[in-house]
Amino acid sequence: MFQRKISNSFKKFDAYAKPLDDFKVKTFSGGAVTIISSAIIIFLLISEFLDYRTIHMEPLLTVDKARKERMSIYMNITFPHMPCYLLSVDVMDVAGEQQNDIEHDVYKTRLDPYGNVIESEASFVGESEIEGDQDAELPPNYCGSCYGARRGCCNSCDEVKEAYAAKGWSFNSPGKVEQCVREGYSSKIEEQKNEGCNVHGVVNVNKVAGNFHFAPGKSFQQNGMHVHDLQQFYKSTDFDFSHIIHSISFGKSQEKIFNPLDNIQKETQISRYQFQYFLKVVSTKTVYLNGDEEQSNQYSVTEHDQDFSVGSGSYGLPGVFFNFEISPMLVTYTQQRKSFTSFLTGVCAIVGGVFTVAGMIDSFIYSAEKRLKKKIELGKAS
Numbered sequence: 001m002f003q004r005k006i007s008n009s010f011k012k013f014d015a016y017a018k019p020l021d022d023f024k025v026k027t028f029s030g031g032a033v034t035i036i037s038s039a040i041i042i043f044l045l046i047s048e049f050l051d052y053r054t055i056h057m058e059p060l061l062t063v064d065k066a067r068k069e070r071m072s073i074y075m076n077i078t079f080p081h082m083p084c085y086l087l088s089v090d091v092m093d094v095a096g097e098q099q100n101d102i103e104h105d106v107y108k109t110r111l112d113p114y115g116n117v118i119e120s121e122a123s124f125v126g127e128s129e130i131e132g133d134q135d136a137e138l139p140p141n142y143c144g145s146c147y148g149a150r151r152g153c154c155n156s157c158d159e160v161k162e163a164y165a166a167k168g169w170s171f172n173s174p175g176k177v178e179q180c181v182r183e184g185y186s187s188k189i190e191e192q193k194n195e196g197c198n199v200h201g202v203v204n205v206n207k208v209a210g211n212f213h214f215a216p217g218k219s220f221q222q223n224g225m226h227v228h229d230l231q232q233f234y235k236s237t238d239f240d241f242s243h244i245i246h247s248i249s250f251g252k253s254q255e256k257i258f259n260p261l262d263n264i265q266k267e268t269q270i271s272r273y274q275f276q277y278f279l280k281v282v283s284t285k286t287v288y289l290n291g292d293e294e295q296s297n298q299y300s301v302t303e304h305d306q307d308f309s310v311g312s313g314s315y316g317l318p319g320v321f322f323n324f325e326i327s328p329m330l331v332t333y334t335q336q337r338k339s340f341t342s343f344l345t346g347v348c349a350i351v352g353g354v355f356t357v358a359g360m361i362d363s364f365i366y367s368a369e370k371r372l373k374k375k376i377e378l379g380k381a382s
Contacts, residue, residue, distance in 0.1 A: 029365045037358035052343040064330035076200040081240035084108040084197035093210025106201030215319030238271035250297035272318040276304040279324040287334045
C-alpha cells in the first residue's frame with residue numbers, strides 16, 4: 001500500500017505523459033521524418049565529436065617584455081657568381097652596435113662555377129680566402145713593413161690588410177706589398193674570380209631595428225661611417241650578386257612556421273646591383289595543451305632592387321641587404337580544446353533540437369494529411 005502511494009505521488013510529476021497504444025497512429029510521413037532526422041542527428045554528432053577532438057589555436061596580442069634580450073638570425077645563402085674572398089658580412093642596428101666582417105659562427109664555402117663544393121672544410125667569414133705561401137721560410141728575425149699603417153711588424157699579406165683597415169686606408173696596390181707578392185695574392189685572386197660562395201651560420205643581434213648585409217670588399221669604420229674598401233676590385237671585377245636564399249629565420253627554423261624568404265632565387269645580368277629586403281619581425285610564443293611553451297619569430301617581407309651600374313645615374317654599394325624591424329608586440333598562440341561537459345551539452349542540444357523540430361514537422365504533415373483526406377471525403381459525399 002505504501003509503495004503504491006509513493007508510485008502514485010511520483011506519477012504526478014511525469015512531464016512525459018504516454019498515450020495508450022490504441023490511440024497511437026503510425027504514418028508513412030512520420031517514418032520518413034524519423035529516418036531523415038536520425039540521419040541528421042548522426043551527422044551532427046560526428047561533427048560535434050570531431051570538433052571536440054580538434055585543437056584550436058587562440059591568439060593573444062601583448063607587449064613583448066623580452067626586448068632587451070638578443071635574437072639569433074640563422075642564414076644559408078648561396079652566391080653562384082661571387083667568390084668568397086670578396087664577400088663581407090656585416091651587422092648594424094639603430095642602437096649603434098656594428099659587427100664588421102663577422103668572423104664567428106658564420107662560415108663560407110667555396111663553390112666552382114657549377115655549384116660544386118671546392119673545399120671540404122668551410123672557413124669562417126673574415127678569414128682570408130686568398131691563401132698564399134705564408135709558411136715559406138723567412139729570414140731570422142724577419143720583420144715585414146706595415147707601410148706606415150702601424151708600428152711593429154706585418155709578416156703576412158693579411159696582416160698588412162688588417163693594418164690598412166684599422167687605419168682606414170684602402171688596400172689597392174697589393175703588387176707593391178712585398179708580403180702579398182711573396183704569397184702570390186694577385187694570382188690567387190685571378191684564379192678564384194669565377195667561383196661562387198655559400199654563406200651559412202648564425203649572427204646575434206639586439207631586438208631593435210637594424211640590418212645585415214652581404215657586400216664586396218673589406219668593411220671597416222672610418223670617421224664614424226661604415227665603409228667597404230673596393231679600390232682593389234672596383235675597376236676589374238663585376239659584382240654579380242645573383243643569389244639563392246636557402247633559408248632565413250629569426251630564431252631556429254620550425255616546420256610549422258612559414259619563412260617567406262626560404263628557397264627564393266634572384267638573378268641579375270647587371271654587374272653592380274643592390275637587392276634589398278625589408279622584414280617586419282614579430283615575436284611568437286606557442287603554449288601547448290601540456291603546458292610546454294615554445295618561442296619563435298615570424299616575419300613578412302617586401303623587396304626593392306636598385307641598379308648602380310655605370311650610366312644608371314645612381315650611386316651606392318652593390319650587394320644583398322636585409323633590413324629588419326622588430327615589432328614591440330608579442331603574439332601568443334594557446335592550444336585549446338572543448339571540455340567534455342561542453343561536448344555533452346552539444347550532444348544533448350543536437351538530439352533534443354532535431355527531435356523537437358522533427359516532431360513539429362511531423363505534426364504539420366499529419367494535420368495537412370487529415371485536412372486533405374477530409375476534403376476528399378466531403379467531395380465524394382457531395
